[in-house]
Amino acid sequence: MPICSYLVTPTPGSMEQLSLKFHTIPECEVVPSTNKNLLLLLTETESDDHEKELQTTLKGIPEIECLALSFASNEELPK
């Protein structure tokens, strides 16, 4: 049950377009910044395979200039 959050930098001028694109992906929730070229992205998937699929989708989005992972949990802990 992976949950991740990212800082996303859109390519110049594509902030709005990228926000709209994330809204069409059911696993994504997005919070855009009002004063900087930056978005917060929260993703939730059902399984590791599902997560891999989402990663492939994200990699294919041309408006993403930089995707920096901030948080990741799939509850796989050492104990």
Add this chain to the structure above:
Amino acid sequence: MRMTRREYMRNMALASASAAAASLVPGVLFAEEIEIFNQASVKWDKAPCRFCGVGCGLLIGVREGKAVAVKGDPESTVNHGLCCVKGYHSVMSIYGSDRLKHAYVRKNGKLEQVSVEEALDLVADKMKQTIAEHGKDSVSMYGSGQWTIPDGFVASKFMKGCIGTNNLEANARLCMASAVTGFMTSFGLDEPMGCYDDIEHSNVFVMWGNNMSEMHPVLFSRILNVRQRNPQAKIIDLSTRDTRTSKAADYHFLFTPQSDLAIANGICYEIVKNDWVNHEFVKKHTNFHSGKTQIGYGLEDKFAFTDKPEPMSFEQYKAFLEDYTPEKVEKISGVKADDIRFLAQVFADPKNKVSSFWCMGMNQHTRGTWINNLVYNIHLLLGKISTPGNNPFSLTGQPSACGTVREVGTLTHKLPHGEVSDPKAREMAAKIWNVPVERIDPKPSLHTVEMFRALDRGDLRFMWIQVTNPMVTMPKLNRYREATLKQDRFIVVSDIYQTPTTDIADVILPSAMWIEREGMYGNSERRTQHFNKMIDPPGEAISDTWQIIQVAKRLGFDKEFAYSDENHIEEIWAEYCQFHNSPKHAMAPYEVLKARPGVRWPFWNGKETRWRYNSADDPAAKKEGFDFYGKPEGRAWIWARPYEPPPENPDQDYPFWLNTGRVIEHWHSGSMTRRIPVLHQAVPEAYVEINPIDAKRMNIQNGELIEVTSRRGTIQIKTVINGRGRPPKGQVFIPFFDESYLINELTLDAFCPISKQPDYKKCAVKIIKIS
């Protein structure tokens, strides 16, 4: 509706990204309010960070009885709203799915759940029985620099004032003892003269074996800010390994392990030779001493050492320094003679305000006291001390190594004020604690390494361990683990998670953690920070303070521990403050601590002190200019301390140095941070860093499993080549946060004979390619 764990994780994920954005892009605003930060139902309260000795101020968001968010406290002058990755995720360490919620007792070799009351009865009975059979000095307590101040205070009162034994130690012996003896021998009083405000006043920052960018990241970011604003500001890194700090530094000098002693003397040689000495300051405020040499390494049981200071003249000191010409130092340290001259020039340049920083590199050192003295010498010779921007600064690793272990004095030789050997200190303690003075033993007993040796020998039969994980962190671990498992040894462990230390316990007590109880920590800059109880502890967990009080009462010390359930922290604080009721060390009253994000002592006439010994700022300094009032005549001591080699050097059989330490993501033995998903996933396991030239010569690939062996143990571990750190040729580095790779089975239990602090930074190992 109560929040599910999944909702909690979602909130933390968003809070984490938002906090990261705020620290990377100052002033960033978001279209929607980040739900968790703005909900009216979230109540915010201040607390110091649970993790390192920087002591960042945090604001903790609590909703429905659960800590759900963290942000940096903008009111705290430590961090001005910033945190590192551990701080931002700190509350998640509370909610590991395997928190200890109940007590356990070992019956027929198996741990069985019992009520906390039953476990406390057993602890008290066992203590009573052990004392009756083997005497009061057969029982001991081993705590931590993560103890809150009240935890340490009641531990000291219980062991020293009630049981009457000095068998009380804390893991700060493993990280801070050399800093203490360094301060005591040079200044007569513990803890830094300066404070973090020095950073913004300095323009030269010298890191003495201190990977500050990972170990004290928020302070390092303050230094980077200074450099960004002032292009003349310089960071100088002196280290035995290439680290993130080295990469950020303007100058980086790699030296051979242990040779910092020679480097510091070499700098002093140049200062004296070029007559850069601040003669007026030296004449008025210092004098010179030498001590014993060839002082040993404490490798044998019952090792004893007492130094013998002898006064010396400036001319004699000058003659002593003749052994440390830059050329001679180059031979010992590998640092070029011209670089030694350069370092001396940088220190001495009147335009420069210089801060020296260090932590484990200088303290975990078989000559730890000496190297502390030698760095003070540089600052004293130049008069660059106790003034804004000019200070030597010994950083701490744990959140309350200073507040609890050093100030309350939870070490064998200490009392909350002064030492057990001092009749006046014993009288004061007896009066405040309301116990007979004869009960306080005037002789210090066992320091940490010797305590575990005594357990092995059978001199000790009972040990109560709180908030620390010695079965990961003791050097030469195999011997001391076997000691705990011997027949007739009884081990009690208070903790919040199962660890290798709870694995060897006879009784496990579940502890309330950090904001699950009220308490105070004291950070590196003499700052005491109070935090409220914000949430309930899980199950039957109770605070370490209350555990000790309950056992003390069961042993008949009701009168001494007649604190109330509701206000015991406030009552303990009031009692503790009586020990420090003077301009030298007065603590802030409870209400002041509650209201502010920390107060630096001495707190006198409503004012905190930033620069001790400086008559302009320190209420206890009475002489003109400076007054080092901890020493006779108010003079600090400049020490002639030579270079002496470490006890174990690489040789034909064990040709590599082994260095151990931490990484930014993990706190100490990892029992908390490895349960924080994002930190665990960032660095899921320990590894061995190896120099690429050594790797190539031995045909070792990145990520390959290799065997690392010392004379004491062996582990198999994966390599990292050119990772975040890079050891020089002939050295390997292994972090100690991962209980699956017990690197301390390899380390040596040699220690500084004065401080008794072990050296985790250097021993000899060999490495073998497995396949």
